Amino acid sequence: MKRSLLPLLALSSLLPMPGLLAQVEYVDPTIGGVGILLEPTRPTVHLPNSMVRVYPVRKDQLDDQIHSFPLTIVSHRLGELFALMPGERGAPAAWDQEVTTPYYYSTRFDNSLIRTEFTPAERCGYFRFTFPEGKACVQLANVYPGELAAQGDQAVSGEERFKEMKAYVYGEFSAPVTCTVTGGEKKRLVAQAVGGTLEFRYGVSFISVEQAKANLQQEIPAWSFEKIKAAARDRWNKVLGQVEVEGGSDAQRRVFYTSLYRCYERMINITEGGRYYSSFDHKVHADARPFYVDNWIWDTFRALEPLHLLLNPAMEADQLQSYVRMYEQSGWMPSFAVLWGDYACMNGNHAAGWFADAWFKGVRDFDVEKAYEGLRKNSLEATLLPWRNGPKCALDDFYSKHGYFPSLRPDEKETEPLVHDFENRQSVAVTLGTAYDDWCIAQLAKATKQDSDYGLFMKRAGFYKNVWNAKQGFMWPKDAAGKWIEPFDPKFGGGQGGRAYFDENNAYTYSWDVLHDFAGLFELMGGHKAAEEKLDNLFREGLGRSKYEYWAKFPDSTGLVGQFVMANEPSFSTPYLYNRVGAPWKTQKQIRNLLAAFFNDDIHGIPGDEDGGGMTAWVVFSMMGFYPVTPGVPVYDLGSPVFDRVAIRLHNGKTLQIFARNNSRDNKYIQSLKLNGKPLQQVWFRHADIVNGGTLELQMSNTPNKELGALPAAFPPSRMNLDPDNLQPGAAVVGVSDVGHPGN
Numbered sequence: 001m002k003r004s005l006l007p008l009l010a011l012s013s014l015l016p017m018p019g020l021l022a023q024v025e026y027v028d029p030t031i032g033g034v035g036i037l038l039e040p041t042r043p044t045v046h047l048p049n050s051m052v053r054v055y056p057v058r059k060d061q062l063d064d065q066i067h068s069f070p071l072t073i074v075s076h077r078l079g080e081l082f083a084l085m086p087g088e089r090g091a092p093a094a095w096d097q098e099v100t101t102p103y104y105y106s107t108r109f110d111n112s113l114i115r116t117e118f119t120p121a122e123r124c125g126y127f128r129f130t131f132p133e134g135k136a137c138v139q140l141a142n143v144y145p146g147e148l149a150a151q152g153d154q155a156v157s158g159e160e161r162f163k164e165m166k167a168y169v170y171g172e173f174s175a176p177v178t179c180t181v182t183g184g185e186k187k188r189l190v191a192q193a194v195g196g197t198l199e200f201r202y203g204v205s206f207i208s209v210e211q212a213k214a215n216l217q218q219e220i221p222a223w224s225f226e227k228i229k230a231a232a233r234d235r236w237n238k239v240l241g242q243v244e245v246e247g248g249s250d251a252q253r254r255v256f257y258t259s260l261y262r263c264y265e266r267m268i269n270i271t272e273g274g275r276y277y278s279s280f281d282h283k284v285h286a287d288a289r290p291f292y293v294d295n296w297i298w299d300t301f302r303a304l305e306p307l308h309l310l311l312n313p314a315m316e317a318d319q320l321q322s323y324v325r326m327y328e329q330s331g332w333m334p335s336f337a338v339l340w341g342d343y344a345c346m347n348g349n350h351a352a353g354w355f356a357d358a359w360f361k362g363v364r365d366f367d368v369e370k371a372y373e374g375l376r377k378n379s380l381e382a383t384l385l386p387w388r389n390g391p392k393c394a395l396d397d398f399y400s401k402h403g404y405f406p407s408l409r410p411d412e413k414e415t416e417p418l419v420h421d422f423e424n425r426q427s428v429a430v431t432l433g434t435a436y437d438d439w440c441i442a443q444l445a446k447a448t449k450q451d452s453d454y455g456l457f458m459k460r461a462g463f464y465k466n467v468w469n470a471k472q473g474f475m476w477p478k479d480a481a482g483k484w485i486e487p488f489d490p491k492f493g494g495g496q497g498g499r500a501y502f503d504e505n506n507a508y509t510y511s512w513d514v515l516h517d518f519a520g521l522f523e524l525m526g527g528h529k530a531a532e533e534k535l536d537n538l539f540r541e542g543l544g545r546s547k548y549e550y551w552a553k554f555p556d557s558t559g560l561v562g563q564f565v566m567a568n569e570p571s572f573s574t575p576y577l578y579n580r581v582g583a584p585w586k587t588q589k590q591i592r593n594l595l596a597a598f599f600n601d602d603i604h605g606i607p608g609d610e611d612g613g614g615m616t617a618w619v620v621f622s623m624m625g626f627y628p629v630t631p632g633v634p635v636y637d638l639g640s641p642v643f644d645r646v647a648i649r650l651h652n653g654k655t656l657q658i659f660a661r662n663n664s665r666d667n668k669y670i671q672s673l674k675l676n677g678k679p680l681q682q683v684w685f686r687h688a689d690i691v692n693g694g695t696l697e698l699q700m701s702n703t704p705n706k707e708l709g710a711l712p713a714a715f716p717p718s719r720m721n722l723d724p725d726n727l728q729p730g731a732a733v734v735g736v737s738d739v740g741h742p743g744n
Contacts, residue, residue, distance in 0.1 A: 023240035024233060026250075026257040029100045032606030033061025036567070037555045039077060040603075041262070041610050043100040047232060048239045048264035049292070049315065050122040052204060056095070056107065057083070061603045065092040066107065068141070069118065071125060071169055072204050074162065075294045075338040076266050076612040081160055081167045081204070083141045086114045086129045090139030090188070102261050103232035119229040121219040123212075123272060127200040128225045136175070136198035141188045148187040150179035156189060157209045163340035165279050170213040171202030174223055199225060206270060206277040206339070207284055215272055239264060242311055243624070247644025247663060254601040256623050256642070259616035263304055266612045267292035267319050270339070279341040281329035292322040296336045298346035299614030301353045302572050306628040307617045309361050310687075313651050317365035320358055323351055324367050327374035332382060332389065347386040347426055347503060348433040349378045349441075353515075356440035356632035359447055360724040361687045372444045376453065379441055379460075384430050386503065387420040395425070398480065404466040405430045407477035407485050407501055424495055428467050428475050429503035429570075432513045435464040439516035440632045443724055461720055464514050468524050473534070475511045477501040491544050491563065497553055504556035505570055508538060508563035513570045515630045517720035518580050528712070532581040538574070539564050539590070559598045559607030566598050567608025572618045573629045576637045580715050584683040585669055585704030588640035591622050592668040595642065624648070625658055625698070626685075629716065633724050634687035637716055640668045641698065654693030660700050667700040670708060683709040684716035686727055 029043035040060040046053040053073050056066040057080060068090075070080030087093065087109070094110040106117045115130040129138060140148060146160035153176040158169045175198060177191040201223070203216030220228055240257055248256075269290040270276050276291040277284050285291070308316050326342070327333045333351050336343035352375045359368060383392045384399060395416050399405050405427040408414065419425055442457035469476035469484055477485040477494070487493075490507035494500045502510050512535075514521040522531040539562045543550045551557070559566030564574065575594060578586040598607040599619050610616055621627045625641025646658040673680050674697045675689060685696070709715070717727055 022237050023244075023257050024102060024236040024261075026253045027102050027236075027240070027261045028254050028258050028601060029102065029261070030061050030603055031255070031258045031601055032610055033603040035060065035609075036558045036604065036607055037551060038558075038609045041606060042077075043105070044265060045100070045102060045105045045118055046120050046265065047103075047122050047235055049266070049268055050120065051268055051270055052120050052123060052125045053265065053268075054105070054118055054120065054125055056105075064094050066095050066109075067092045069116070069127070070143070071202060072167075074340070075343075076296070078338060078343075079162075080143055081162075082158065082169055083143050084127065084200070085139050085141075086116055086131070086137065087112050087139070088137045088190075090141065090190070101233075102236045104229050117225070119225065119232050121228060121232070122269075123205070123215040124201065124203045124219045126202075126220055126225055126228050129198050129200070131196050131198070134194075134196045136177075136193040136195055138173075138191050138198060138200060139188060140171075140191070142183070142186040145185040146187065148181055148189040150177075150181070150189070153177065156191065157212075158187070158189075159209065163279070164282065165206065165277065165340055168205045168207070168209045168212045169202055170205075170209050170216055171200055172216070174199035174201075199223060205272055207272055207275060211272050211275075218273075236261070242649045243620075244647040244649075245623075245643040245645070247660070248642050251601045252623070252642050255595075255599050255605065256620065258601070259599075259619040259623075262610060262616040263307055263613035263620060266294040267322070267337075268294050269318075278325070278329055279339065280326045280334070283329075285325075287325075289321055290318045291325065292319040293337055293339050294612075295319070295338075296343075296345065296611055296614065297350045297354065298335065298348055299569055299609075299611040300617075301350045301357075301631055302569055303615075303617035303621060303628070304613040305354045306357055306631055307613075307620060309358055309363055311648070311651070313358075313361075313363040314365070316358060317363050320355060320363075320371070321366040323355075324370050324374070328370065333371075333374035333378045342389055344387050344389045347384065347430050349375060349382075349384075349437040350433070351375060352379075352437040352440035352444070353631040356443050356724070357628070357634070359444060360632060360634045362691065368444065369448055372441070372448050372450065375437075375441050375444065379434070379438055379457070383418060384434055385416075385418055385420070386426045386430065386499075387423040388418055393418050395419075399431070399434070399463075400460075402466075402480075402482075403460075403463040404478055405434075406480040409479065409485055410495065410500075422496060422499070424499040426499055426501065426503045428477055428501045428507070429510055429513075431467050432464050432475065432510060435461050436513075436515045438463075439720065443632060447725070458720070461516060462520075464517070465520070465524065468521075470524065473511075473525065474507045475513075476507065489544075491541075492550070492553065497555070503570075504554065504568055505565055506554065506557070506563070508541065509557070509565055509568070509570050509574075512538075512574045512577065515573060516632070518577060518630075518718035519715075520720055522581065528581040532578065532583050532586075535574075535577060535581065535586075538562060556608060559594075561594070561597075566594050567606075567615070569611075569614060573627075576627055576629050576639060579637045579683050579709060580718050582710045582712070582715070583706070584638070584709040585706055587637070587683075588669050588704070591639035592642070592665075595619070595622060625660065625696075630718065633717060633722065633727075635684050635716055635727060636687070636690075638670065638673070638683040638685075638698075640670065640700075650691065650693060652692065656690045656693050656696070658696045658698070660698045663698075663700045664702075666702040669701050669704045671699045671701045671705045672708070673698045681708065681711075682714040682716070686729055688727075689729060
């Protein structure tokens with residue numbers, strides 16, 4: 001299929017509306033800078049999806065000392081490369097007077113009063129140091145084993161060796177420097193100069209020092225800090241300006257645009273001059289297309305990838321083709337495709353959901369046959385075990401034969417040596433996630449005319465029913481003999497962090513994690529009304545113990561509302577499920593309440609691990625007023641938009657506008673709606689309805705319209721046997737969920 005290029009939007013079309021700031025000025029990278037329990041966000045300065053990402057190295061936003069500045073990072077939250085610090089000591093220093101934006105960073109150190117500034121290019125960075133005493137001194141050190149050397153009297157070069165690969169740097173100072181290099185396998189270079197200001201511009205590479213120098217000459221050929229800073233600001237304004245919002249509060253705009261900025265930290269394009277180094281085969285490749293790395297697919301397939309499929313489909317196609325390249329180079333379809341290769345983390349074959357979502361949204365500029373081959377191989381020949389890569393084991397054969405991952409009782413010892421000693425089997429979570437992944441593979445089998453495979457994978461898609469305990473009303477662990485694990489507490493059972501049976505959450509969360517067959521799940525629960533009551537109870541049920549006892553076992557389960565967990569990815573679709581049981585007004589209420597409770601414009605403003613856009617993409621969608629509940633089914637569920645008007649400039653130059661008339665904090669309920677002038681009685685729409693632009697008009701009120709979307713014919717399509725390529729507008733897909741095995 002001929003490749004479509006993202007057209008450049010005229011700068012004038014991206015200017016802010018009268019009375020509003022430029023979009024980038026609403027971004028506050030310190031939001032979420034102190035984690036509630038887990039990792040904080042970093043105030044990262046970078047260009048969208050680019051190699052160089054820089055932040056001050058410290059514990060969190062309240063740490064009063066900066067240890068150093070990296071020249072870039074290894075991968076999101078996985079360490080830094082090289083360490084730069086002004087001053088003679090090069091030691092951690094207390095900081096103040098910090099300015100943080102996506103395109104510019106500045107701080108002043110308390111004792112020395114040295115000011116440090118930074119602005120980025122794609123593969124390069126630019127520091128400016130101001131020394132009030134007129135004696136310039138900068139220290140550059142290896143973080144990993146490596147080399148550092150002076151190149152004449154104004155340049156330095158270096159390399160670092162990590163994870164069976166290398167990173168390289170070439171940098172230049174704005175004035176002659178005297179360099180001293182010390183150290184063993186990790187070097188330290190001290191550069192001294194005369195004068196009160198010293199600038200340092202540099203390029204990084206994963207190919208060679210020569211390529212790092214070429215990157216620098218291409219991107220920062222002259223000394224002009226302010227010019228590079230202005231270009232970085234313009235780049236961010238163009239990207240963030242693709243979505244304009246009107247209405248809401250300044251705080252809500254800060255939350256929205258900061259969330260959107262977070263969605264551009266990864267994947268990153270590591271192509272340099274038409275070449276890239278791949279850790280998937282440890283070779284340098286020439287390729288006309290960009291090569292992207294750094295994706296934690298367990299975290300990103302639900303919201304981040306669907307957001308970019310809407311906003312940046314050409315980039316997504318390049319990223320998908322990068323995954324195909326990784327499969328060709330390594331023999332396995334990756335999951336956490338980080339800089340140094342496939343990081344064995346979390347569980348699932350969730351690239352299947354990403355590929356299927358792209359395909360059925362019309363993003364097809366990738367090798368679907370080769371992608372299908374890799375996804376199929378991962379499902380049938382690779383191990384499903386969490387935190388493991390490689391060929392299958394006995395537990396995987398059991399899964400294929402019996403239709404579920406077997407669980408051990410608390411007093412049983414592990415029988416499979418490949419099981420991770422801490423992450424455990426996660427048997428129920430693996431069964432549920434794999435059933436969804438296999439459903440996505442089935443849809444791609446149909447698309448690639450693999451008819452026999454379609455039946456196989458649709459059968460496997462029904463395996464989720466095998467861990468439904470009808471008596472208890474929850475997804476439940478089952479042993480190899482087919483008996484339920486008893487006793488078991490669905491709130492608290494499951495060994496280390498619940499990881500024997502689940503993953504970062506409990507049975508209350510995972511009992512809703514059947515993305516491909518909500519209709520079938522609700523039938524197991526006793527019908528739509530029973531499912532609605534169960535949803536109500538999810539948001540109301542107590543923990544049954546203190547929070548500190550609960551969080552000692554489930555530290556990822558923050559952002560609690562009853563048993564609902566806002567701060568972890570398997571929960572993202574759950575508030576929208578009221579749309580599928582006939583009570584959309586409850587989705588509208590919950591979405592507004594969750595956004596107000598957990599996503600605020602301060603250092604505590606993110607309730608859990610943000611994971612480089614994994615969570616903030618949910619915020620972007622939800623604040624705009626809609627959400628892709630099931631990647632692979634090209635429809636969006638309506639929630640309750642925060643803003644009076646949202647304008648999304650699509651890749652083809654068309655604009656999607658969403659108007660929320662009479663909108664306010666209290667007026668969060670949709671009374672009526674029109675899509676392109678046509679009244680709708682449903683609270684969902686197809687990707688095909690908006691991909692060429694259009695207008696969605698919502699009339700809002702402080703009182704729910706309980707008739708809107710209440711009839712089954714108006715429910716969003718959510719049955720396993722639907723055809724994602726043939727969803728009719730204005731009606732839900734009706735059918736019988738009749739594949740797979742019934743639960744015992």
